[in-house]
Every structure is written in C-alpha cells, then in structure tokens.
Amino acid sequence: MKIELTVDGAAVSDDVEPRMLLVQYLREKLGKTGTVIGCDTSNCGACTVHLDGTSVKSCNVLAVQAGGRTVTTIEGLADTVEGDLHPVQESFRECHGLQCGFCTPGMIMQAVDLLKENPNPSEEEVRLGMEGNLCRCTGYHNIVKSVLHAAGGGAA
Amino acid sequence: MTATQERPAAEIGKDRRRKEDQRLITGRTRWTDNITLPGMLHLAMVRSPFAHAAITSIDVEAAKAATNVVAVLTGRDFGDELGACINAWPITPDQKTPPHSPMPADRVAFAGEIVAVVVARSAAEARDAAELVDVEYDEQPAVLGIKNALEDSVLAHPDLGTNKSALWVFDSSEAGTGGDVEAAIQQARTDGIVIEREYRQQRLIPAFMEPRSVVVDPTGEQLTMWSATQIPHILRFALAATTGVPESKIRVIAPDVGGGFGGKLQTTPEEWIAWAVARRLSKPVKYTETRSESLVSAHHGRDQVQTLSLAADKDGKVTGLKVHLDADLGAYVSLVGGGIPVLGAFMFNAIYKFPSYRFECQTVLTNSTWTDAYRGAGRPEATYAVERLMDELAAEVGVDPLVIRERNWITHEEFPFTTVAGLEYDSGNYEAATARAKEVFGYDALRAEQGERRARGDRVQLGIGVSTFTEMCGLAPSRVLGSLDYGAGGWEHASVRLLATGKVEVVTGTSAHGQGHETAFSQIVADRLGVPFEDVEVLHGDTQVAHRGLDTYGSRSLVVGGEALVQAVDKVIDKARHLASHLLEASQDDLDYGGGRFTVRGTDQGIAIQELATATFTGHNYPEDMELSIDAEATYDPVNFNYPHGTHLCAMEVDTETGAVTMRKYTCCDDIGNIINPLIVAGQVHGGLVQGIAQALWEEAVHDDAGTLVTGSFVDYLLPTSADTISFDVLHTEEPSVCTTNTLGTKGVGEAGTIASTPAVVNAVVDAVRHLGVDDIQMPCTPERVWRAIHAHDGDAPTPESAMPHFEEDAPNQDPTAGQGAGQ
Numbered sequence: 020m021k022i023e024l025t026v027d028g029a030a031v032s033d034d035v036e037p038r039m040l041l042v043q044y045l046r047e048k049l050g051k052t053g054t055v056i057g058c059d060t061s062n063c064g065a066c067t068v069h070l071d072g073t074s075v076k077s078c079n080v081l082a083v084q085a086g087g088r089t090v091t092t093i094e095g096l097a098d099t100v101e102g103d104l105h106p107v108q109e110s111f112r113e114c115h116g117l118q119c120g121f122c123t124p125g126m127i128m129q130a131v132d133l134l135k136e137n138p139n140p141s142e143e144e145v146r147l148g149m150e151g152n153l154c155r156c157t158g159y160h161n162i163v164k165s166v167l168h169a170a171g172g173g174a175a
Numbered sequence: 176m177t178a179t180q181e182r183p184a185a186e187i188g189k190d191r192r193r194k195e196d197q198r199l200i201t202g203r204t205r206w207t208d209n210i211t212l213p214g215m216l217h218l219a220m221v222r223s224p225f226a227h228a229a230i231t232s233i234d235v236e237a238a239k240a241a242t243n244v245v246a247v248l249t250g251r252d253f254g255d256e257l258g259a260c261i262n263a264w265p266i267t268p269d270q271k272t273p274p275h276s277p278m279p280a281d282r283v284a285f286a287g288e289i290v291a292v293v294v295a296r297s298a299a300e301a302r303d304a305a306e307l308v309d310v311e312y313d314e315q316p317a318v319l320g321i322k323n324a325l326e327d328s329v330l331a332h333p334d335l336g337t338n339k340s341a342l343w344v345f346d347s348s349e350a351g352t353g354g355d356v357e358a359a360i361q362q363a364r365t366d367g368i369v370i371e372r373e374y375r376q377q378r379l380i381p382a383f384m385e386p387r388s389v390v391v392d393p394t395g396e397q398l399t400m401w402s403a404t405q406i407p408h409i410l411r412f413a414l415a416a417t418t419g420v421p422e423s424k425i426r427v428i429a430p431d432v433g434g435g436f437g438g439k440l441q442t443t444p445e446e447w448i449a450w451a452v453a454r455r456l457s458k459p460v461k462y463t464e465t466r467s468e469s470l471v472s473a474h475h476g477r478d479q480v481q482t483l484s485l486a487a488d489k490d491g492k493v494t495g496l497k498v499h500l501d502a503d504l505g506a507y508v509s510l511v512g513g514g515i516p517v518l519g520a521f522m523f524n525a526i527y528k529f530p531s532y533r534f535e536c537q538t539v540l541t542n543s544t545w546t547d548a549y550r551g552a553g554r555p556e557a558t559y560a561v562e563r564l565m566d567e568l569a570a571e572v573g574v575d576p577l578v579i580r581e582r583n584w585i586t587h588e589e590f591p592f593t594t595v596a597g598l599e600y601d602s603g604n605y606e607a608a609t610a611r612a613k614e615v616f617g618y619d620a621l622r623a624e625q626g627e628r629r630a631r632g633d634r635v636q637l638g639i640g641v642s643t644f645t646e647m648c649g650l651a652p653s654r655v656l657g658s659l660d661y662g663a664g665g666w667e668h669a670s671v672r673l674l675a676t677g678k679v680e681v682v683t684g685t686s687a688h689g690q691g692h693e694t695a696f697s698q699i700v701a702d703r704l705g706v707p708f709e710d711v712e713v714l715h716g717d718t719q720v721a722h723r724g725l726d727t728y729g730s731r732s733l734v735v736g737g738e739a740l741v742q743a744v745d746k747v748i749d750k751a752r753h754l755a756s757h758l759l760e761a762s763q764d765d766l767d768y769g770g771g772r773f774t775v776r777g778t779d780q781g782i783a784i785q786e787l788a789t790a791t792f793t794g795h796n797y798p799e800d801m802e803l804s805i806d807a808e809a810t811y812d813p814v815n816f817n818y819p820h821g822t823h824l825c826a827m828e829v830d831t832e833t834g835a836v837t838m839r840k841y842t843c844c845d846d847i848g849n850i851i852n853p854l855i856v857a858g859q860v861h862g863g864l865v866q867g868i869a870q871a872l873w874e875e876a877v878h879d880d881a882g883t884l885v886t887g888s889f890v891d892y893l894l895p896t897s898a899d900t901i902s903f904d905v906l907h908t909e910e911p912s913v914c915t916t917n918t919l920g921t922k923g924v925g926e927a928g929t930i931a932s933t934p935a936v937v938n939a940v941v942d943a944v945r946h947l948g949v950d951d952i953q954m955p956c957t958p959e960r961v962w963r964a965i966h967a968h969d970g971d972a973p974t975p976e977s978a979m980p981h982f983e984e985d986a987p988n989q990d991p992t993a994g995q996g997a998g999q
Contacts, residue, residue, distance in 0.1 A: 036299075043299075052209035053202015055433075057384050058466035062889035065384060093202035104200065112196040115854045118862065119689030120199030121384040121433030127200060142902070150898040153889070155384050155434050156689050158865030158928075159897040161858055 022086035026051065027095025035082045041075075042066040044082035045092060053094040053124050057153070064152030067125035068092045074132035076125075076151070093124035096131070107131050107169045116165030118156035126152050130166045139170055186698040186708055187919075190854040193694040194713075205430040207388035207403045208463040215390075216245055218449060218462035219301035221291035221308045222472070223283035226317035226542040226882020227331070230281055233291055234309040241304040243296040246456060250280030250290070257451045258417035260442060260507065263409075263662035264514035266538070270341035273332040273540065275507040277444035277451075283312075284331060284506035285542050286882050287471035292448050294456065298463070317542035317882040321480050321501045324539040331506060331540040340504055340538040341513050345520050345596065347532040353595035354531035356486070359495030363486035367494065370485040370567045375953050376556045378478035378503070378876040380470055380892055381549045385433020387473060388463040389446050391453035397719075398454070399426045402446055405435040406726040407686055409510075409663065411718045413442045414450060429716040432688035436866065437548030439688065440728045441474055441510050470892060471884045475876050476549020478503040479516060479556055485564045491572035491579045495531035498523050498560065502538050505545035513538040514661065515546070518553030518647075521596040525561045526605050526645045526820060527583040532595040542882050548728060550866055550929040554646045562642045562934035566941070567950060575622075576641045576938070577609065584643065587912070598647060600818045602912035605643060608844045612822040615904055616842035621826055629946055637839070638827045638943025642935035645820035648923030650729030653812050667731070668723035669739035670808035671700065671747050675792035677785030679704065679711045681743075682808075684724015685736035686716045690925065691855040692732060698851055699737055699919070703744040704784060705771025723810065730819075730923025733851065738917045739811035746807030751787045754805060757798040758782055758790065817914040819922040821845035823931040827939035831947065834962030836872065836940055842904040843931065848913040848922040856924050860905045863928020869895050870929075871936035873955050893955075 023032040026049060033048050045051040045068070054077060057065030066077040069091040077090075096105045107130050110116065117123040126149065133140065133148040140148065145166045146159070154162060198204055235247040250257070260275040278289050291308050295301035318329040324338040331338050347353030363369045390401040398420060404410055407427040415422035432439065445462055453460045464472070482499040502516040513536070520534045551558075569579035585592045587604040594600060613619075618639070625637045650656075653664030668684040681700050685692060697711040714720050725731075748768055755773035756763040759780055766773045774781035787805060790796065794803050823843040829836050841864065850856050873893040877885045886892040913920030933954070940956050941949055949964045 038299075046209075051202075052206070053204065055204075055206060055385070056208075057386065058889045060466065060888045060890050062894075063384065063466075093200075097201065108200040111200050112192050115193065115858050117196060117199055118691070118858055119384065119432065119434040120195070120204065121206070123199050124202050146897040146900075150896045153384065153894050153896065155382055155436065155866075155894070156862045157858060158861035158863070158903070159895075159900050160861035160865075160902050163897060163902065 020083050022083055024085050024087060025089040027092055037081070037083055039082045040078050041080040041082050041085050042077035045077060051092050051094055054092045055121060055124060057121065062153065063122070064129060065122050065125040067128040067152065069128060069132065074129050093127060096127065105131065107134065110165040110169035114161050114165040114168050116157065116161045122152060122154045126154065126162055130169065133166065134170055142167060186701040187849070187851050189698065189852065191694055191698055191708065191852055193691050193855070194697060195691065195693045206385055206433060207390055207401045207430055210390045210401055210461070212390070212392055212459040215459040215461055216294050216296060216456065217298040217301045218452060218460055219293045219298065219305040220289045220445070220468065221293065221305050221310065222468070223288045223290055223312065224286055225283060225312050225314050226286045226319070227315040228283050228312035229315060230283065230290055231311040231313050235291065237309065238293055238304040238307040241300065241307060243300045244293060244304045245296065246294040247304070247308060248292050248294070248452065250276060250278040253278070253451055256418060256454065258414070258447050260444060260447065261413055261417060262508040262510065262512050264511050265660060266343045266513040266517050267341040270508070270513065271335045271337065271339065272508045273335060277447035285544055286884065287544060288506070289444055289448065292452060294452055294460065319541055319543055319878055319880065319882050321503050321539055324503070324541045325501060331542050338539045338541065340508060340540055343513070343517050343536045345534045347595045350597055352593070352597045353529070354495070356495040356497045356531040356533040359486045359531045360484055360497065363488070363494060367486060367488045368491070368568065368571050370564055370571065372483050372564065372567065372951065374481040374483065374560055374563060376477040376479040376481065376559065377954050378546070379476045379549055379870055379874050380876050381436045381438025381473065381476060382470070382892065382894055383434035383436055383438050386464045386466055386469045387439065387443065387445065388461070389449045390459065390461045391449045392459040393453040393457055394459065397424055397426045399428065400446065400450060401428045401430055403432050403439060404429050405432065405439040405686060405688055405728055407716055407718055408684060408724045408726050410442055410446065418450060426719045429686050435688045436550040437476060437552055437728060438473055440548045467888050470887050471544060474509055474545050474547040475505065476546060477556060477870070478546050481556065481560050483560055483564060485568060487568055491568050491574065491582055493527060493529050493568070493583050496523060496529050496561070498534045500536040502536055503543065503546060504538050504540050505543045506540065507545045509545045509547035511547050515548055515553045516556065519557035521598050521647055522554045522557035523561050524595050525558060526585060526603070526643055528585055529595045543878050544884065550863065551926045552729065554926065555867065555930045555933055558642065558644045558930050559934045562644065563938065566641065566938045570945060570950070580641070580643050599815060601815060601915040603645065603818060603820050604846060604908060604912045605820060607908045607910070608820060608846050609643060609822040611906055611908060612824050612842055612844035615906055616824040616840065618824060634832055635828050635830050636943040638829060638939040638941065640825040640827065640935040640937065640939025640942055642823040642931045642938065644823065644931040645818050646926060646930050647816040647818060648730035648926060649734035649813055649817045650731045651816060652814055663725065664812065665725065665731070665735065666810050666812040667725055667736040667739045668808065668810045669736065669743045670806065671743045672806045673747065673784070673788035673791070675789055677710065677788050679706055680714060681711060681740060682714045682721045683736050683740060684721050684726070685732040686724070686726045687732065688727065690727065690732060690859070691852070695733060695851045695855055696737065696740060699740055700744055703741055704747065705769065706784065730925040734817055734914065734917055734921050734923050735811060735813050737919055737921065738813070739809050741918055742809035742811055743807050746809060747805050750805040750807060751784055753801055754787050754790060754797055755782050758796065813916065815916045817848070817916065817922040819845060819847045819924060819927050821927060821931055823935040825935040825939040827936065827943055829940060829943040829961060831944065831965055834958035834960070834965065836956060836958070836961060838868070838901050841901065842906070844906040844908060845924070845927055846908045846911050847924045847927065848911050849920040850907065851921065857905050859924045860928045861903060863926060864903055864932045865895055865900055867929040867932030868900070868936050871933045871954055871956060873899070875955050
C-alpha cells in the first residue's frame with residue numbers, strides 16, 4: 020500500500036506491506052534508527068514517537084495508519100542535532116537521566132507529551148505518567164528527576 | 176595548543192555531565208541492529224518448543240521455496256566450522272561439561288534451543304519462512320528444578336550419567352584460615368544458638384533493554400563481527416579458538432550496547448551461527464532477537480537453593496557458618512557457569528569476623544535456559560544469605576539487627592584484615608557508614624513509630640531492614656584467577672596517544688555499555704596529564720582499535736582499566752620529560768610537571784604537553800637518544816580485589832490484610848573509596864538498587880513442568896516501572912576508606928546497589944510481620960506469599976484447593992505456579 024505522511028518535518032511516501040509496523044517503517048524504510056525496538060508486546064515503550072503530537076508506541080501502530088498524519092521522532096524533536104536541544108533532552112543530560120541510552124528516545128518522547136498534558140506534575144504524577152516506559156539502568160530515580168527538572172524550566 | 180591554557184579545578188570528583196549523552200538523547204546512535212550493509216541477509220532462528228527431545232527429522236523444503244529465502248541450514252549442514260560454545264571456568268578438574276553445539280543436530284536440551292536457521296533478504300521474510308520449517312521431535316523426559324535434578328532419576332544429558340556437574344568446597348580448617356565449623360556448630364547446640372535455614376535464590380533474567388543483535392561481514396581481509404556484547408575481546412578469542420579462523424583475521428566491534436548487567440557477558444549460539452552462515456554464504460548477515468527470544472535464550476541468573484547453618488554463642492557472637500549451595504546451571508555450562516556461585520564462596524562471611532567457615536557448591540544440569548552472570552554474580556546470593564541470617568540471629572538474641580552486626584563486624588582499626596575465606600580486606604569503616612546511614616534514614620524515629628504501630632495493632636505494619644554488605648570487585652588479580660582454574664587473566668590494557676594538534680586519544684580495553692567510561696576516563700586523563708577534559712577522546716569496544724583488553728564486568732572497568740590508564744599517562748609524562756628537557760635546554764632534574772606543563776624550576780620557562788606532541792609530529796628537533804613519540808601504553812594486573820562496603824536501610828509497609836508491600840524509604844551509605852564522578856556513581860547505585868529490589872519483590876523466571884518458560888515476555892516477567900519505585904537517599908562516607916592497592920584509591924560501584932538491596936528489602940518485610948510469627952518469606956515477596964506467611968499459624972488456613980480459581984485440566988493459559996511453593 021502506498022502511504023504519504025510527514026516525518027520529522029519532511030514529506031515522505033512509500034509502498035509498504037499492510038502488516039508493516041510504524042516502527043519498522045521508521046527504521047527500515049526511512050533509516051530513523053534513533054527510534055528503537057525493545058520488546059514485542061508493547062510493554063517497554065522504547066519505540067515511543069509522537070503521532071499528530073501525541074505519544075504512541077510505534078510498535079502498536081501500523082505504518083498505513085500513519086498515512087496522512089504527522090510523525091515526530093527523537094531525531095526531529097530538536098531543530099538541530101548539534102545545537103539547540105529540546106528542554107527535555109537537555110534535562111535528561113543535566114540530571115543524568117540515562118545510562119546505556121537505549122530506552123532514552125522513548126522516555127524523552129513520553130516525557131514531552133506528559134509535560135504538554137501536565138506542565139507542573141508532582142513526582143507521583145511523573146511516576147504514573149512514565150509507567151509505560153521501561154528502563155533497566157537508572158532505577159528511574161534520575162529519569163523522574165529529569166522530567167521534574169524540565170517541568171521546572173530547568174530550575175528544579 | 177597554547178602554553179598558557181588555564182587549568183580548571185581538579186576533574187576527579189567533579190559531577191561532569193556525560194560526553195556520551197549528546198548522541199544518545201538525539202537518537203544519533205549506532206546499536207548493532209542499526210547497522211545495514213550492502214547485500215546484507217537476515218537470519219531467523221527455528222527454536223525447539225520442547226525442553227528435552229531428540230530431533231528425528233527436519234524438513235526445510237517449504238521454507239527454502241519461500242520467496243526471497245536464500246538458505247535454510249541445520250546442525251547437520253555444518254561440521255566443525257560451526258564451532259562450539261565454551262566454558263572458560265571448569266570449577267573442578269572432574270566437572271561434567273556436556274558438549275554445547277550452537278545448533279545441535281540430534282538432540283535439544285532446553286525449550287528455546289536453536290535447531291535451524293533461515294536466511295532471507297529481509298528479517299520479516301526470514302521469520303515467515305521459519306514458520307515453514309517442519310521439525311519432528313521425539314520428546315524425552317525433562318528434568319527441571321534443582322531438587323529434582325539432584326535425584327538423578329531423570330537426566331538432562333543422559334550420556335553424562337548424572338545431573339551433578341561439579342562440587343566445589345572450601346573449608347577454613349583445611350585452608351588454615353579458620354577453625355572447624357562442625358565443632359563450632361556442636362558447641363553452639365549445647366550452649367549457644369544455631370540458626371538453620373534454607374533460602375531460595377529464584378531464577379532471574381538480566382533483561383537488558385537492547386535485545387541482542389549480531390552483524391557479521393565476511394567481505395574484506397578481516398572478518399568483522401558487530402555484536403551487542405560486553406566482551407568483544409573474549410568473543411574474538413573464542414571465535415578464533417573454536418572456529419579455526421586465525422585471531423588476526425577477526426575484528427570484533429561492540430558499538431553502542433544497550434545495557435548488559437552480566438547478561439551480555441556470554442559467547443552465544445546466535446553469534447556463532449551468524450558467523451558460520453556469513454562465512455558459508457560469503458555475504459553479510461544480521462540477526463536481531465525478539466524480546467521473547469531474548470528472555471528464553473539469553474542466559475538467566477541466580478537460581479540457587481542455599482542450606483545454611485549459623486552457629487553463635489548466647490550473646491550472638493558468631494562462631495561458625497556452614498553453607499551448602501545447590502546451583503542450577505541450566506542445560507549447559509555457560510562461559511563462566513559454575514564459577515558464578517563460586518564467586519560467592521568468598522563473601523558469605525561478609526564484613527564479619529567468623530572464626531570458622533565451610534562452603535560447598537554443587538552445580539546441577541537441568542533442561543532449562545542456561546545460567547551465568549547477572550549483576551553481582553554470586554555475591555548478591557551470598558550477601559542475601561548472611562544478612563538474612565544476621566537478622567534471624569538478632570531476633571533470637573533479642574537485640575536490634577544493627578547491634579548484632581556491630582558485635583561481629585571487623586572494626587576500622589583492624590584493617591588490613593585477613594578473612595576466614597582467605598581474602599585480605601585492605602580497608603573499610605563499617606562504623607562510619609552505618610552511623611551516617613542511620614542518621615539520614617532517621618533510624619531511631621522509625622523504630623519508635625514501628626513500636627507504636629505494633630502496639631496499636633495497625634492493619635499496615637512498618638518494618639525496617641538492614642543490610643551491611645561488602646563485596647570483592649575489580650576482577651581480578653590474574654594469578655588468583657589462575658589458582659581458581661579460570662581460563663583467562665584479569666589484567667587490563669590502556670594506551671594514550673598525543674595527536675599532532677594536541678588532542679589526546681585514550682584507548683581502553685574495557686567495553687562500556689552505559690557506564691559512562693568516556694566521561695570518567697576523560698576526567699582521570701585530564702587530571703593526570705593536565706589537559707582539558709574536552710580534549711580527551713576515549714576509544715573502546717573495537718578489537719582493531721583496542722587490540723588488548725578483557726572488557727567490562729565484575730565492577731572492574733574503573734579499578735582495573737582506570738589504573739592501566741593512569742600508568743600509561745605516567746609513561747607519557749616520563750617520555751615527554753626527556754623531550755622537554757631537550758627543548759628547554761634544562762636538566763630533567765630541574766623540570767616540574769603540573770597543569771599540563773613542564774616548567775624549569777626557578778625560571779618562567781616552560782612548555783605544554785600539547786606543544787611536545789606537536790614537536791613529535793614535526794620531528795624537527797629532538798634528542799638523539801629518543802624514539803620520536805611520547806605515546807605510551809600500559810597493562811595493569813591488580814594485586815588484590817577491592818572491597819567496597821556500605822550500610823543500606825529500608826523501610827517497608829506491609830498491609831497485613833492483603834499482603835501488599837510498599838516501600839516507604841531507602842537510605843544507603845556506600846564507602847567506595849575515592850569518587851571520580853559523583854553523578855555517574857549515583858546513577859550506578861540507583862540502577863543497582865532497583866535491580867536488587869526487583870529480586871526481593873517482583874522478578875522470577877518460571878518454567879512450567881514441561882520446561883516451557885512461562886515468563887517469556889515483558890507481560891509475564893515483571894520488570895519494575897517508575898510507578899513501582901521510589902526516589903532514594905544515596906550517601907557516601909565523608910572520609911572514605913580508600914583502596915590501598917590502586918593509585919586512584921577507587922573501589923568498584925557497578926554492582927554494589929544490587930548486592931546490598933535485596934536482603935535489606937526482605938529483612939524489612941519480615942521485620943514488619945515478625946511479631947505475627949513470621950521468620951521468612953520466599954522471594955519475590957508477592958502479596959500472596961506475604962499473606963500466606965502471616966496466616967500460616969493463625970488458623971486462617973490457606974484457601975482450600977476446591978475454592979481456588981479452578982481451570983479446566985490441561986486448558987491453555989493457566990497459571991502453572993498456582994498453589995506451588997518453594998524448591999521449584
């Protein structure tokens with residue numbers, strides 16, 4: 020099936036198998052390897068991207084379902100790779116919210132959406148809001164801190 | 176490159192933000208699965224659904240005929256070129272080690288073992304075709320569970336004649352490091368206290384977030400393997416040793432690796448199959464496992480039954496400890512295999528002055544996923560046992576658990592101290608770590624609250640758990656490893672290269688996968704060499720760049736690899752001194768080195784190390800007797816382990832009506848010697864804590880009676896989430912007891928949190944309900960297990976079977992563990 024959509028600000032078009040998942044499309048067809056696959060049961064959230072501005076696990080969306088819509092991945096979150104970072108990216112670095120970094124793209128995309136919904140969350144709200152994303156390195160301590168830091172405009 | 180560069184304050188000890196983060200937070204990463212090569216083919220594995228079966232036939236024709244399938248290969252299609260999975264640590268000379276083919280041709284020994292590989296133009300087509308491979312099995316009886324295996328009535332490998340692989344024994348009276356434990360136990364039976372317990376270390380799954388992936392490129396003069404591994408150097412050696420390819424023709428690269436925790440300290444069947452297929456077809460290949468494949472086939476950890484006898488006098492002074500472990504190896508003896516529980520042998524005596532000690536470890540083979548290192552590797556199991564026993568002893572004597580520990584621990588004046596297990600602890604201060612942890616935790620106030628809630632008979636009770644741990648880390652002195660028949664050394668290598676522009680390249684033989692070596696090692700070099708942090712580039716994880724190394728595990732990278740780096744830097748300065756003396760026309764004896772500059776004492780003359788680097792590039796002016804380079808390398812072999820320690824305190828609330836447990840507070844004070852980067856250290860502790868807490872409360876790998884892994888996805892294997900965990904108080908002693916056997920004074924920290932936290936949590940849960948007659952709860956402490964423990968003696972009997980949720984016999988999707996207890 021032919022799909023047309025916008026990914027990280029660029030109009031793209033491909034023929035895809037109806038069964039192809041959005042995450043496979045991003046990685047295999049577009050080379051957007053910043054978005055990764057951590058499980059096969061939609062538990063880990065490593066593949067989280069924004070679909071029309073809302074976070075989704077891209078292993079849970081078919082590529083054809085993204086047709087005509089707008090996808091933002093970790094690679095399109097900031098204006099440039101070397102320069103300006105999104106405040107949530109900056110917070111993760113500032114608060115050491117990542118170690119191996121494999122879950123990080125999903126964590127950041129989820130955190131951005133969480134803060135859009137709730138700009139001033141409590142620690143409890145952050146913990147509940149990030150529950151769908153698994154991390155094995157950080158024990159979540161500094162991930163939670165990173166999200167709270169970003170919410171506080173870097174002042175928390 | 177100027178000579179006047181201002182040096183910032185000392186880098187060591189600074190909470191530098193990590194260099195590696197920029198690419199990780201922007202998705203500019205190179206995970207193995209991201210690598211695509213021209214003409215690359217994709218592999219899918221066909222795995223046995225049976226735990227033990229003879230392979231009677233494999234029909235690959237339908238799969239071969241599928242569109243875009245290039246080949247379908249089975250064990251029979253390969254000969255020696257497939258190589259073998261090796262065990263590098265036979266723990267006894269007569270260890271029974273079943274042959275381990277990466278893809279056996281005749282018999283499978285666990286559910287998940289690979290029997291065929293499909294090669295196709297895309298991963299999806301390979302997976303589709305794998306469904307078409309028709310394998311006929313003759314199912315054999317499978318042995319599962321340690322206690323069943325010990326009976327030897329059903330054999331995991333019938334040709335071996337037994338499931339018992341090896342028995343490893345240490346006895347302090349035989350070793351001359353202590354007395355006779357049997358005599359101590361006899362004595363305690365007449366006029367002291369004997370605590371006898373059986374503890375179960377359930378099986379865990381490391382569950383690194385990045386599934387394992389391997390790419391093999393057979394084009395070019397060297398065969399290149401990219402792998403999501405912790406051990407590129409060991410992998411290269413094992414490929415050469417078992418597949419007949421000269422080591423010099425093999426390049427192994429560990430690019431970005433997404434966590435390991437011991438789980439990627441392995442040489443895997445998948446790597447060997449990818450290697451063989453790429454060589455056979457002369458095409459690049461890639462294999463990336465699914466999470467389900469990862470959970471069933473990447474090695475598991477822990478899985479021991481611990482039989483323990485602790486003898487003490489009436490006041491709770493311990494007189495002896497006897498340990499018998501039965502440890503499940505799974506279907507094969509893995510790379511380190513039985514060595515993992517044996518690492519615990521030296522740690523059951525922990526921080527205490529036990530006068531007598533005996534340790535036995537019986538390893539057994541079963542028809543289950545193989546086991547090997549998982550964060551802590553042998554030491555969490557040991558620490559759990561002794562710290563649980565010390566709490567039981569405190570209860571028996573009727574004193575606070577911290578009091579019983581103080582009665583038995585090594586005091587800070589007594590270091591260096593040779594333990595009953597034969598190790599020399601060089602430094603430590605258990606009193607200081609405990610005092611600081613107690614203060615910040617608010618120990619006395621929480622004890623008071625606990626008393627009040629007990630007196631009121633509150634529905635939700637409070638428990639306080641203690642764990643005063645130590646560990647041996649920094650694997651390891653090579654001679655010690657040799658004496659234990661380990662197949663390699665424990666040294667580490669580093670080199671330091673000064674580039675023409677004054678930038679510094681550092682090559683380390685360690686292989687980071689999240690630990691932040693690029694940052695911490697840059698700080699060390701910046702300080703020792705006196706160059707800006709930003710000018711240091713740390714290279715690792717590629718055997719062609721880092722030709723010598725022993726990789727990352729066992730909390731060794733900083734304490735062994737970092738020390739190699741220090742020695743290489745010192746050699747650079749020595750070489751540079753000669754050149755500086757020549758260029759400054761001053762005697763070497765008159766030169767001082769500091770802040771990256773040689774200066775002539777008593778003058779304002781000087782020259783920066785970067786200028787000397789440039790001078791070796793141009794080569795226009797240098798001494799006659801000097802080789803034109805100031806680069807240097809060093810190999811460091813540690814002379815001892817190092818012994819971090821700490822006091823961990825945990826408060827748990829237990830709902831006595833439902834058995835639900837909630838963590839209220841967790842405070843730890845770790846003494847890890849000098850700290851290079853406090854930010855990274857805190858991260859290591861946080862992550863370690865949650866892995867240890869997860870063993871106490873949530874995680875368990877469960878096989879059913881047929882040997883199928885029931886916890887085969889993240890739906891079933893309960894990894895904690897942010898909603899399950901809390902924020903922690905992570906502290907360090909103000910004046911740490913530094914390691915005396917390395918110049919940086921550092922001790923390992925990667926495993927500390929995991930080793931310490933499990934007993935702290937379980938001790939807290941038991942402490943909350945001890946007044947209700949509970950003295951043990953099996954891990955993980957699920958609400959059901961807690962509830963059953965509370966109600967075991969009060970006449971509120973467990974739900975009769977007839978009233979339990981009942982399912983149709985043999986119907987799918989039942990909970991196979993319902994109603995089963997210990998000793999699986």
